[in-house]
Every structure is written in C-alpha cells, then in structure tokens.
Amino acid sequence: MDSINEKYYKKTKYNSVRQSKLESFKFLNELYQQAECTVLVGDSIIEHWYYELFLDFEHQSGQTVINRGIGGDTSDRMSERLIENVVSIRPKNVAILIGTNDFDYDAPQEFTYCNIERAITTLKSSLPYTNIILISILPVNKSVLLLSSPVGRRNNEAIDELNIKLASLAAEKGVAFYNANTPLKDKKGRLDKAYTADGLHLNAQGYEKITKDLIALFK
Secondary structure (H helix, E strand, O other): OOHHHHHHHOOOOOOHHHHHHHHHHHHHHHHOOOOOOEEEEEOHHHHOOOHHHHHHHHHHHOOOEEEEEOOOOOHHHHHHHHHHHOHHHOOOEEEEEOOHHHHHOOOOHHHHHHHHHHHHHHHHHHOOOOEEEEEOOOOOOOOOOOOOOOOOOOOHHHHHHHHHHHHHHHHHHOOEEEOOHHHHEOOOOOEOHHHEOOOOOEOHHHHHHHHHHHHOOOO
8 A cells, every 4th residue: 555545544444334335235246246237436426326317328228327336435445345346246337436525534636546546447457348437526616505514625626636637547548537527517617506505415407417428428
C-alpha cells in the first residue's frame, strides 16, 4: 500500500452498515450470477439511482441492471471490493461513479485519481471484454440551505479540476468517460437546485436528466 492510501485507510474503514452491504452483494453475486448484465458501482449517488429509469433499457436489451452502490463509499474501498462485488458477476457493462466522499476526508486529488486508476486496471485485467464507463464526480451546491448540509469540504473548482484528470485517465485506459456535470450544472457551475434537495445528492429529475446519456454508452 502506498503512503497516501495508508494515511487514509483507517479513516475510510467501513462501518457495520457498509460492511454488511459489501457482504450482501458478495452473497447475491454467488447465488444469482448474471452474465451479460450491466453493473453500477460507487457511492450513495449510485446506490440511490432509481431503478425505474433503466426499465426500458432492460426491456430492449435483455440486460439486467444491477446496483452495487454503497452510501459513504470512497475510492480506495470501492476499488478494494470490485472483485467480489463486480467482477464475480462477469457483466457486459460497468459504470463507475466514485470520489465525492474522498473530499469529505480531505484526501488529495492524487489519492482519488490513483484509486480510480487502480479500479479501472482491475476491471480491464479481470474483464477484458467488458465495456467500462467512468462517470464524472458530480457538482455540488452549497446554497441549498439545510440545518446540516452534506456538501462539507467539497467544492466545484476542485471537482472540475479532478474531472479533467479523470477524463484524461479514461482516454489513456481506453474506457468511456461520461461528463454528467454539463447537463446538471446551473449557470454558475453549481449543481442545479432543480436536480437536488440537499446540494449533493440527486433527486429523480436529476437522475432522469443523465440516465439516457449514460445508457447510450452501454453495449
């Protein structure tokens, strides 16, 4: 383990809820393995993605869309669970959205970049024929006022900077990159209030705004 990951590894340790989800996904994969499916993997933004938005795709393609999102997940922990939670299903498509929670741990961009690079390398070496899509880290909006805002240390300037690096990484690794931020941002470059209730997570309208674009990248 490199020095950067080692510094944050104890901080990002799964609590009992996240560990239970990881183990549940492993259990389900072992009993209900579905080749030629599509897997979504990442943090709460993946976990909360409304299943109904993929029903037409499932009907037309014959592929099942399987959600492997864990709320609060970080890039290091997601990368670590890929073999058990994703590779074991042998999916046709994998869409990754991870990194926003790294900001809340005040992790440097190098931490997130290197872990996402490791995740892509793991998937490509284990699933050479799988179509991989890397989704941009989504924007936030600190002006959505709540008693306790979940936006925390996240800021759009740093997110945009990291997304530029991730787009280059995807190109270098030969995987698709979906910049979901463009359709979700308002004129000030923030997550549009129409697509969020808390400034961080998407509502149904936000997910609907980007789902068709994502599906267009599936095979």
